[in-house]
Amino acid sequence: MRLVIANCSIDYAGRLSAHLPLARRLLMVKNDGSLLVHSDGGSYKPLNWMSPPCTLAVAEPDERQREAGVVELWKVTHQKTADMLIVSIHDIEHDSRHELGVDPGLQKDGVEAHLQKLLAEQIERLGEGYSLVRREYMTAIGPVDILARDGSGASVAVELKRRGDIDGVEQLTRYLELMNRDPLLAPVTGVFAAQEIKPQARTLAEDRGIRCVLLDYDEMRGIDDGHSRLF
Amino acid sequence: MRLVIANCSIDYAGRLSAHLPLARRLLMVKNDGSLLVHSDGGSYKPLNWMSPPCTLAVAEPDERQREAGVVELWKVTHQKTADMLIVSIHDIEHDSRHELGVDPGLQKDGVEAHLQKLLAEQIERLGEGYSLVRREYMTAIGPVDILARDGSGASVAVELKRRGDIDGVEQLTRYLELMNRDPLLAPVTGVFAAQEIKPQARTLAEDRGIRCVLLDYDEMRGIDDGHSRLF
DNA sequence: TGCTAAATTTCGCCG
DNA sequence: CGGCGAAGTTTAGCA
Structure with missing residues (x-):
């Protein structure tokens, strides 16, 4: 620029x-x-x-x-x-x-950012014994929405979308490939979480060993009770 | 900024x-x-x-x-x-x-800037013997759309609008007042030219000795033949 | 890829 | 000042 x-x-x-x-x-x-x-x-x-x-x-x-x-x-x-x-x-x-590089882009939302916060707080929705490592876990190719650990302590990368499409699966795949090269993290498994997951995306995800999780926004917000904000 | x-x-x-x-x-x-x-x-x-x-x-x-x-x-x-x-x-x-100051603002137009160019080229539309001095004639309070001379060589300030409203007449009045204080220009008469002139604006203009000229955009463009551009 | 509809729209005109 | 509609619209979602 x-x-x-x-x-x-x-x-x-x-x-x-x-x-x-x-x-x-x-x-x-x-x-x-x-x-x-x-x-x-x-x-x-x-x-x-x-x-x-x-x-x-x-x-x-x-x-x-x-x-x-x-x-x-x-x-x-x-x-x-x-x-x-x-x-x-x-x-x-x-x-x-000035060199700015490619921008990771806006995570817009009446939902998505909020969804990320809610899932971070209710990380057990992914399974028994799950714990949050952090949101927006930074990697060389961009931030992973959520990094967590499963009951056994293994790393889990979560890609969050409002509408789960092929693109999101591809994105998560790239993250997983990169993170699994890091001996401190590997093995990393993937979870593709969205309010709605397109059949094609689900097929592709499961074919790659990525688990799909449907999120109920209203239910999650109900638990959160709406009192909290981003700040 | x-x-x-x-x-x-x-x-x-x-x-x-x-x-x-x-x-x-x-x-x-x-x-x-x-x-x-x-x-x-x-x-x-x-x-x-x-x-x-x-x-x-x-x-x-x-x-x-x-x-x-x-x-x-x-x-x-x-x-x-x-x-x-x-x-x-x-x-x-x-x-x-950086100090930028107040911007004079965009003179936008599907018409107005083009209209100015056309009228500058067809300045005789204002009357026999009229000649162009220049477009955007700069004064201390801003640029006058067109400065011309009539058949007798007297200065004529032209305010151009797509829709001629009271505001435009007031604007031209200010220019005229200023320019008539300049002995090199005075006496300067005013022409309020627009595709459409509101009755109130016409009344005010004529009351102040400003002549109103209705412009036919299509006709002017027809003469211009559309071959020429701003550049 | 082309369309359809919303936008943290912005902008201008008209009452 | 509020409403209505266009914009060099832009942008996102969907077929």
Whole structure:
């Protein structure tokens, strides 16, 4: 990600035409080439933007533009739609680059995060003698929703979903493969827990020795009594 | 605006509950206290955010959090809705502040910016002998949409709107008052041009000696033939 | 992959 | 200021 604070004016031509007069703004260039133009107010919506897939090209300002004070021209063009965003930069106050990596992404929820908390508290739902190690157990490829131990003390990795789909099984499989290479954890077994598990996902999971557990959200919330919160 | 690049995890509790696992992200704190959390991909929508009006408070992590690697805690709370966003910062890579000032705002348009270009090209629509001086003529209180000269060489300030309302007349009035104090420009007359002019706006404009001109977008575009673009 | 409907929607217009 | 509807909508779920 590249962050630029600059005096700039902006023209957009695409599904509509729009213009931003000269002012100091934040230009956020994401790794995929997409651009967001933010002011110091308003909501989360940028003043203007270009969605991926798109490419940013830096052009030389022509003489007329240079006379007008333009020192750099950015042309951001969309691959398919031919939308174009032109940033006329007059003055750069700040310019920095940062490696952010791929984001693990939002665990959104009217349910899922809560479900995770509930299952952590009611870990015995997975079986007699189960105990919680921790939620969001970090691995090199991302956090495992819940790490637990079964009655015999063996590690159990739990993948939690509201709707249990193939993707979730694949995800858990990757975690298990990685964790079973760690002698301190191995052997690690897997539990795929969800409110609803698609037949395909169940078949795949059981074929890989992953146990499927259906969770009753209302019942779990009933026990929890709803008094507790995330904080 | 404050820009922070940090390793952080984020919890949101409000209209829903959501969690962002630990990862490197951009935290954008706007002047109104609102917060945007961006990753290096996706669209213009942040991973998470808090809309204004809200306040950001920095808290000390407790012992358990400190052990988990949290060096700073941000609590962003919404004034009315009691929504809360908690940013657990593990590591700050970058932290900078920037004064951006108030943004003049987007001149959006399926029409207006295009209309401005078209009228600039077809300035004779305002009357015999009219000539364009320039679009976006800058004044101390903002840019006048179009500055032109009439057949006699007198300055004409044009305010352009899609829907001509009282506000537009007031705006043009302010420009006219300012410009008429400039001996190089004065006397400056005003033209209020729009696709549609509200009766109240027309009355006010004509009362102030401002001429109203109705623009036919399709007709103007027809003459322009659609071959030209903003660039 | 294409559609359908919700969104922590945001934004603008109209009363 | 509240309601209604569109958005360069975006996003998520489902066939």
